[in-house]
Amino acid sequence: MAKLSFLAGFGAGYVLGARAGRERYEQIRRAYDHAKDDPRLQSLAGTLRAQADHAVAAAKSELRDR
Incomplete structure (x- = not known):
């Protein structure tokens, strides 16, 4: 599932970046x-x-105490 999310984000970033062009980059x-x-x-x-x-650190401490 995480791999699918990563690939979707990468694809969206690539498409949006390609549309923006080199000047915007x-x-x-x-x-x-x-x-x-x-x-x-x-x-x-x-x-x-x-x-x-x-x-x-506070969250870790809280989890340890439980």
């Missing part, structure tokens, strides 16, 4: 490159990662 790529180098986003990503780690 380059535009998205430039925006991504610009965003990943932004120190504010790096800081936000670190904060979100720490919160996610904390939430996972």
Whole structure:
């Protein structure tokens, strides 16, 4: 079932990407490159990662206690 979902998502992404064309791809790529180098986003990503780690640890602890 998971493999089927993956293939469906891949196919949809391929079709939508092919329709957008190379120019749109380059535009998205430039925006991504610009965003990943932004120190504010790096800081936000670190904060979100720490919160996610904390939430996972809390969930594991809760499951162990049951």
